[in-house]
Amino acid sequence: MTTHRKADPIDAALLKALIADPDATNIAVAESTGLARNTVRSRLARYAEEEALRSFERRIDPAFLGYPLSAYIVTKVTQRKLASVGKALGEIPEVLEVQGLSGVSDLLVHVVARDADDLYRIAGRILGTDGVKRTNTGLVMRELVSYRIAQLLNADDAKN
């Protein structure tokens, strides 16, 4: 796995171009980055192969699907039942994401809801799940910093 050429495993300029315009054609990206068209093409193919790009689902705003409320539910779980809880949570449609945190029995459950009543119902269903000991719901009131990653493309070399 030695790298030849300077070849960053991930090319910052290329990704920046795509961030600026997700629908840019390969040719447009090539022009804006100064790379050759075939280079853009082969790199994107490699990224796809390496799964450097996650699902398109991440780009869909839940609010536009009718789920304007977003909440994070910190969930304390009976350690033995971690797997079954994970499975049960996966069966709740409004659960977008569940991450196991350090502490072994803490889960961070990201949910969305149609309205306050809906959220109440969902939180109740989670708390009622066998193996769940305790939940703590934090409704997202506002985004102080909205999701971004572009800044990491600069700091890549300049260690901070």
Place this chain on the structure above:
Amino acid sequence: MTTHRKADPIDAALLKALIADPDATNIAVAESTGLARNTVRSRLARYAEEEALRSFERRIDPAFLGYPLSAYIVTKVTQRKLASVGKALGEIPEVLEVQGLSGVSDLLVHVVARDADDLYRIAGRILGTDGVKRTNTGLVMRELVSYRIAQLLNADDAKN
């Protein structure tokens, strides 16, 4: 704002096709959904205009940028200093997202890091930020349910 035709504001089939293949051409989407090409085109244009699709950044896996560690830092803040804390957090490159939770003085800070030492440094920097009273770092150990949204496209009608 009356809707004519059946016209879902968001078309489930179209989005599903894009989830299945994010790089599908309009023509391919039209074929797989049974919609006309111009329909696909105009709908996608509308979604873009309505900002139903979020930044392309969401699709970039931080791990491929050299940040394999992900953590959520629950942060208790002096309420008066909420704005300045938000600004300060925004200046930390490894901070991907900051959300203000109900409770007014609770923030959920999503960070990534190159390694454990890096995370330690970042957590320290956040704790050292003026206005931050307390932090609680939860390192993501594994994903029990990885981000998904497709299931909401089905449950859209079938109230659960």
Place this chain on the structure above:
DNA sequence: TAATCAAATGCGCATAATGCTCATATTATG
């Protein structure tokens, strides 16, 4: 029931992008 209107459809066409191949150039690494 008929008028109305937004969305959906179908067609055509000039322009642009794609997917591919192949030969060549470039550069980090050993």
Place this chain on the structure above:
DNA sequence: CATAATATGAGCATTATGCGCATTTGATTA
């Protein structure tokens, strides 16, 4: 210096795009 992975440049057949425009569909409303 030799090597190997990447980048580049050119060409070409195929496909997609962007757009205009006329027509149809189906829900709303007078």
